[in-house]
Amino acid sequence: KALEFSVTGVVQPGMVADVTGEQLDAEMTGRTDSVIVVDVYATWCGPCKLLVPHLESAARQLGDQARVLKLDSEKNASWAGRYQVQGLPTLLLIKNGRIVDRMEGAHGADAILGFVQTHI
Amino acid sequence: MTASGPRVLHVAGHASCGFYSRITSCLGSLSLLFPSRLKVVEHDFGDRTKFRQWLVDDGFRNNFQDTTGKEHVACPIVWISKSLKEGDPDPADIEKYLGGYDATLDWCRDFTQPSDVNGHRSPVADMVDDGHTKDHGYEYDLVVIGGGSGGMAAAKEAASLGAKVALCDFVKPSPKGTSWGLGGTCVNVGCIPKKLYHIGSTLRETIQADSNFFGIASVGTEPDEMGQLPLMETDMKWNVAKENIQNYIRSLNFKYRVRLREKSVQYLNKLATFKDAHTVELVDKKGRTSEITSSRFLVATGGRPTPLDCEGADLAISSDDIFFLDKDPGKVLCVGASYISLECAGFLAGMSKDVTVAVRSILLRGFDRECSDRIGDYMKEHGVTFKMKVTPSKLEKVDGDRIQVTFSDGSVDTYDTVLGAVGRTADTAKLGLENVNVETNPKNRKIKAKFEQSTCPNIYAIGDVMEGCPELTPVAIQAGICLSRRLFGASKEPMDYVNVCTTVFTPLEYACVGLSEDDAIAKYGEDGIEVYHSEFLPLEWSLSQNRHGSNAYAKVIVDKSPQENVLGIHYVGPNAGEVMQGYGVSMKKGLTYKELTETVGIHPTSSEEIVTLSITKSSGEDAAAGGC
Numbered sequence: 001k002a003l004e005f006s007v008t009g010v011v012q013p014g015m016v017a018d019v020t021g022e023q024l025d026a027e028m029t030g031r032t033d034s035v036i037v038v039d040v041y042a043t044w045c046g047p048c049k050l051l052v053p054h055l056e057s058a059a060r061q062l063g064d065q066a067r068v069l070k071l072d073s074e075k076n077a078s079w080a081g082r083y084q085v086q087g088l089p090t091l092l093l094i095k096n097g098r099i100v101d102r103m104e105g106a107h108g109a110d111a112i113l114g115f116v117q118t119h120i
Numbered sequence: 121m122t123a124s125g126p127r128v129l130h131v132a133g134h135a136s137c138g139f140y141s142r143i144t145s146c147l148g149s150l151s152l153l154f155p156s157r158l159k160v161v162e163h164d165f166g167d168r169t170k171f172r173q174w175l176v177d178d179g180f181r182n183n184f185q186d187t188t189g190k191e192h193v194a195c196p197i198v199w200i201s202k203s204l205k206e207g208d209p210d211p212a213d214i215e216k217y218l219g220g221y222d223a224t225l226d227w228c229r230d231f232t233q234p235s236d237v238n239g240h241r242s243p244v245a246d247m248v249d250d251g252h253t254k255d256h257g258y259e260y261d262l263v264v265i266g267g268g269s270g271g272m273a274a275a276k277e278a279a280s281l282g283a284k285v286a287l288c289d290f291v292k293p294s295p296k297g298t299s300w301g302l303g304g305t306c307v308n309v310g311c312i313p314k315k316l317y318h319i320g321s322t323l324r325e326t327i328q329a330d331s332n333f334f335g336i337a338s339v340g341t342e343p344d345e346m347g348q349l350p351l352m353e354t355d356m357k358w359n360v361a362k363e364n365i366q367n368y369i370r371s372l373n374f375k376y377r378v379r380l381r382e383k384s385v386q387y388l389n390k391l392a393t394f395k396d397a398h399t400v401e402l403v404d405k406k407g408r409t410s411e412i413t414s415s416r417f418l419v420a421t422g423g424r425p426t427p428l429d430c431e432g433a434d435l436a437i438s439s440d441d442i443f444f445l446d447k448d449p450g451k452v453l454c455v456g457a458s459y460i461s462l463e464c465a466g467f468l469a470g471m472s473k474d475v476t477v478a479v480r481s482i483l484l485r486g487f488d489r490e491c492s493d494r495i496g497d498y499m500k501e502h503g504v505t506f507k508m509k510v511t512p513s514k515l516e517k518v519d520g521d522r523i524q525v526t527f528s529d530g531s532v533d534t535y536d537t538v539l540g541a542v543g544r545t546a547d548t549a550k551l552g553l554e555n556v557n558v559e560t561n562p563k564n565r566k567i568k569a570k571f572e573q574s575t576c577p578n579i580y581a582i583g584d585v586m587e588g589c590p591e592l593t594p595v596a597i598q599a600g601i602c603l604s605r606r607l608f609g610a611s612k613e614p615m616d617y618v619n620v621c622t623t624v625f626t627p628l629e630y631a632c633v634g635l636s637e638d639d640a641i642a643k644y645g646e647d648g649i650e651v652y653h654s655e656f657l658p659l660e661w662s663l664s665q666n667r668h669g670s671n672a673y674a675k676v677i678v679d680k681s682p683q684e685n686v687l688g689i690h691y692v693g694p695n696a697g698e699v700m701q702g703y704g705v706s707m708k709k710g711l712t713y714k715e716l717t718e719t720v721g722i723h724p725t726s727s728e729e730i731v732t733l734s735i736t737k738s739s740g741e742d743a744a745a746g747g748c
Contacts, residue, residue, distance in 0.1 A: 042370065074370075
């Protein structure tokens with residue numbers, strides 16, 4: 001079931017998975033019928049650390065409705081560049097293989113859920 | 121020229137020539153505005169043929185002494201005469217050949233600029249034509265080598281003016297292995313971390329020295345029977361400060377990458393070397409090579425710390441390493457008396473470290489002697505040990521990780537960290553400059569440049585790597601922007617390197633603009649200057665009994681002209697950088713002692729001491745300030 005949910009097998013329903021740029025590409029193109037929410041972050045970024053528990057809570061509540069991933073912008077700098085990430089953290093909403101929305105800054109679980117659910 | 125009276129300019133040409141009509145119009149306006157300074161006599165020959173007949177065939181031009189004058193063919197031709205006579209051009213009444221259209225415009229610009237000691241007239245930046253054309257066919261219009269203060273500013277400005285720009289930034293790790301991200305020295309291992317550590321240690325020192333006198337103490341502490349509170353004892357944890365400062369710097373690296381992308385500058389994290397005047401070879405951190413071509417290049421590679429040259433020098437670290445040491449530096453020896461060494465020694469001492477500074481000769485060479493000595497005295501009073509007139513002869517490892525240092529005077533001591541800060545060398549050794557005929561100074565390896573253009577016309581240089589550039593971030597930034605405007609905009613303005621404010625962030629800060637007293641004496645003679653000065657205790661230190669020995673100091677150096685032009689302003693005291701910035705603006709416009717002291721001070725501040733200076737050194741009066 002995990003393999004149906006996630007193309008690469010790296011993420012399961014209800015959890016947040018740290019992925020590489022390549023894995024993100026695979027998830028985006030390999031399965032386009034469910035949305036992906038990506039937290040682009042950096043280890044030195046204070047607000048990114050604040051976001052962590054809220055994102056995890058939102059992931060638990062989303063279950064299999066969305067794939068929740070996070071991407072280290074330092075280790076995957078070219079992806080962050082390609083997606084025009086200007087500030088950290090940035091949540092990218094990917095639907096049908098394309099970025100359709102983004103939200104910058106640290107937000108609570110409810111705000112994150114609201115953001116994702118407008119696209120489900 | 122008539123002894124007292126206007127300069128007389130003769131313009132010959134023909135009215136159907138656009139250049140003639142523009143020049144006569146310009147000169148006409150000036151002589152209308154300044155009749156006592158300029159008179160113009162026009163000679164309109166009617167048409168080009170008659171003009172050439174007079175100038176060339178009949179040989180009027182042979183009357184000029186100047187060989188350029190003798191070869192002049194174009195319309196107009198301008199010369200200066202000796203008398204006020206009008207009438208036909210008189211070969212006997214020639215004082216000096218001036219030139220044609222361009223030369224006369226330059227003369228007019230000079231004529232209109234006020235000239236005084238500080239408001240110098242900058243020449244127009246006459247760069248050599250580097251052959252750049254819009255359809256040059258190279259991959260880029262400009263490739264910037266070095267992503268520091270100067271490089272990034274120049275790259276973004278050029279891109280915003282429509283140029284296709286690439287920026288190559290690659291940090292070669294220090295001998296100890298320290299490396300960092302985009303932004304150059306200032307952001308990563310210079311100004312920014314230095315100031316943050318300085319702020320932190322000053323904060324700690326202030327809390328410890330002043331809090332209790334302001335009634336501040338830890339919650340629950342009560343005053344003693346004398347009504348005094350105990351000192352607030354504090355500690356500064358190296359690892360916490362380092363972690364937070366490092367994270368902030370990483371956020372700056374990120375911000376700069378975003379900014380380059382926003383401005384459409386291609387960022388290449390690769391090491392560039394010149395193959396030929398239009399090609400650089402690039403190597404990335406995995407060793408993969410590639411090449412790019414460009415019409416123009418800008419070298420902004422800055423400098424790196426010069427290593428110590430004694431036995432065991434590899435045991436020492438440099439300013440590239442000090443800000444991000446994994447463990448507390450412990451007992452430190454700073455070798456050198458540059459501002460880098462003193463600033464580091466200062467903040468380390470402020471963190472209660474045992475700090476020694478080894479000085480070969482004098483403190484802060486190049487800076488005002490009197491102010492430098494005050495800085496040294498303050499540091500001595502605040503726990504820094506100075507070993508004067510010594511250099512380290514040998515470094516050896518002892519007790520596991522400690523370093524035993526033998527000095528040139530025979531003394532020996534052991535330290536946890538030895539910081540070598542004996543100077544910086546321009547980072548040009550492996551750039552391949554020999555392949556492109558870019559000349560460097562053999563002593564400091566800096567690139568020789570005029571108007572930021574090197575000896576290879578399409579290769580430019582700014583910032584620390586360029587000879588003659590004050591090694592300061594804002595100077596590099598402004599020079600970079602200025603250069604890009606000349607290369608890709610319509611500007612002809614040169615960079616102004618004179619009267620740049622600077623600040624040394626030692627525990628007792630020092631800021632200045634203009635000449636030091638030593639340089640002023642060298643230039644004008646001791647009798648050619650006057651110095652107004654004041655020694656004072658800043659209000660913020662007045663309550664604390666621990667501070668009464670520490671004094672701040674301000675002085676202004678003026679020449680002996682009737683208006684007493686200000687040659688230099690010096691301030692030693694808290695918040696020196698903030699204090700000095702505004703005075704830099706007035707120095708650019710030319711400042712007199714009267715204008716300075718007629719400015720009403722802001723009270724109570726330390727800065728107001730500068731606008732209320734009245735006691736001269738020559739009077740012999742005590743410079744210690746009186747009451748309020």
